[in-house]
Structures are given as C-alpha cells and as structure tokens.
C-alpha cells in the first residue's frame with residue numbers, strides 16, 4: 001500500500017538493536033529524518049540529554065541451598081552489590097509496578113541472617129529475564145529480574161516452606177549526559193491550522209531487543225500516515241514525532257511535551273494519537289481518554305477492522321509516549337497490539353509482525369484524525 005513499507009525492516013534489520021543514546025539510535029534518527037524529508041517534510045532533529053546506565057558486571061544468581069543457578073537480568077539504574085555479591089535468604093515482598101494494570105512484577109527480597117534488607121529480585125510474569133528500566137523512585141535500590149520459570153521455581157520452594165538461600169551479584173553505573181533525539185515533521189492544516197494533532201511512535205528499542213514489533217512497526221505506520229497526509233493535506237495541523245529513548249522511560253516524549261509547555265504551544269495540541277506496537281501482539285488494544293476521543297477511536301477501529309477480529313478498549317494507563325500528554329490534560333488515543341510473547345526480547349523480529357496489522361493501524365490512525373469533528377468537543381461548536 002505504500003512506498004515506505006521498508007521502514008520497519010530498515011530499523012529492525014539493517015540497524016537492529018537501537019538503545020536510546022547509542023550510535024545505533026543516532027543512525028535511526030538520521031534515517032527517519034531523511035525518510036520524512038523524502039516525503040516532502042521539513043524534518044527536524046530535537047536533541048536532549050538524560051542520565052543513562054551501563055552494566056559493568058555480569059549479573060549472577062546462585063541458589064546455594066539447592067545448588068542451581070537462575071537466570072537474572074539487569075534492572076537498569078539498579079544500585080550495585082558489593083564486589084563478590086550479597087548472600088541471604090529469599091522472601092516474598094509484594095508487587096512492583098512498572099506500569100500499573102499492564103506490567104506488574106512480583107517482588108522478592110534477599111535478607112541477611114538478621115532479616116536486614118540486602119537486595120530485591122523481580123519476577124518476570126511472562127517469559128525470559130530481560131533487562132528492564134527502573135522507572136520510578138520505588139526502584140532506587142539493588143534489583144535483578146528473574147524469568148517466569150525461575151519465579152515459578154522460587155514460588156514452589158517458598159510455598160513448600162523451604163529456605164531458599166541465594167548469592168546475588170550485580171553491577172552497573174549511572175552515566176550522565178546521554179544524548180538522543182526526537183524526529184519531528186509537521187504539515188499545516190488547510191482548515192484549522194491553529195489546531196494541532198500530534199501523532200507519535202518511538203523508534204528506539206529496549207536493551208538487547210531487536211524491536212521489530214516494539215516499535216519499528218509503529219514507526220512504519222507513523223511514516224505511512226505522514227506519506228498519506230503529504231499528498232492529502234489534513235484539516236488540522238498534524239505533527240509527527242518519532243520519539244527517542246522511550247524505553248529508558250518516556251525520555252523523548254517527556255522532553256517534547258516539556259518543551260511545548262515551555263514555549264507556550266502545548267495548548268495548540270487538541271489530541272494525541274500514539275502507536276506502540278502496530279502488530280506482533282495478540283490483539284489490538286485501544287487506550288483512549290478522556291472525553292469524546294474514546295468514541296472517535298472506537299468508531300475508527302470499527303471502520304477498519306472486521307467484526308470477527310478481537311479488540312480491547314480501556315481507559316488510559318501509562319506505558320508509552322501518550323502518557324506525558326495525558327498528564328497535561330490532552331485527549332489521547334494509544335494503539336498497541338498486546339500481549340506479546342517476544343516483548344523486549346532479541347526474538348522480537350520481523351516475522352512476528354504482519355503487514356495487515358500495520359496497514360490496519362495506519363488506517364485507524366487516519367480515521368481518528370479525520371473523524372475528530374464528528375464530536376462537538378472537537379468540532380468547536382461553542383466557538
């Protein structure tokens with residue numbers, strides 16, 4: 001359907017892993033700037049700095065009481081254990097939320113013989129141990145992430161009343177002044193140029209992940225929409241943003257929203273549509289709110305998907321680049337194919353993503369933007 005159908009392939013296959021702040025991410029940003037330029041846009045790189053993290057030691061977890069080793073992955077921004085690690089017993093310690101209602105991780109605590117805290121382990125609820133960003137101050141501690149198999153094993157032992165004695169070692173450091181970029185392209189509206197819709201998708205990948213579904217697929221859909229509007233100018237101004245460093249926790253989108261706030265143009269944005277995984281996962285999830293955008297997004301999905309295709313609607317939760325907008329009171333619609341087995345894995349590659357899902361996502365995004373005026377809220381009847 002599109003001449004740009006190679007964007008996903010270029011990001012996921014030619015460039016591959018593109019963690020925010022690395023040379024690969026910079027290459028991806030330059031590539032996307034060129035891609036928007038080829039479509040006739042005056043595309044801009046917006047650079048920002050943030051505090052990154054480097055893994056400096058292997059992360060290891062030995063279960064001394066049962067003489068086995070469990071896979072453990074880094075939790076980014078974790079404090080390090082002392083050289084040689086810590087040794088203690090495991091106990092359950094509630095739940096940690098990466099994203100409430102979406103990504104909740106059972107937590108275990110390693111304590112010494114006096115019951116004093118040494119470190120935490122998180123259990124990945126579904127799949128292998130993979131490095132995850134620690135997003136909130138709740139994670140300022142020493143952390144590792146174990147796989148769902150490892151967690152099951154631990155749960156069984158703890159339920160049986162076994163003492164599970166472990167040695168855990170990890171090491172990493174915070175690195176100031178990582179530099180990364182958002183790629184921004186705008187087309188002025190023909191009818192309401194002062195009102196703006198922002199459509200966005202992050203182009204970076206998670207640590208060690210190929211990032212085909214997450215989120216080269218979303219960028220593919222984003223570029224497809226941009227290609228369409230280059231030839232069919234929209235009523236409202238549309239700004240396309242390919243965000244950097246989402247996987248470090250929404251760094252690029254938060255920077256973008258703060259800049260718009262600082263220069264007094266945030267209020268021009270009447271709606272924000274976000275794409276994070278235009279395929280890969282089991283079914284299309286739509287997180288939309290507040291107000292009429294829920295209905296508009298629902299109608300757009302009905303317009304595009306067949307009745308027998310599953311979809312799921314819910315209110316807005318955190319987890320991607322729509323969130324900083326939503327926090328500023330801007331109506332948002334977020335599209336994500338979820339759940340996804342290969343989430344943040346090296347195996348999140350091209351053959352996981354169907355062309356049809358990307359085409360559907362492209363069509364849904366266009367329908368949301370084109371149909372905004374079906375509601376009085378956006379038609380501006382009160383003006």
Ligand SMILES: [Zn+2]
Nearest residue numbers: 214215276277
């Ligand atoms: Zn993503």
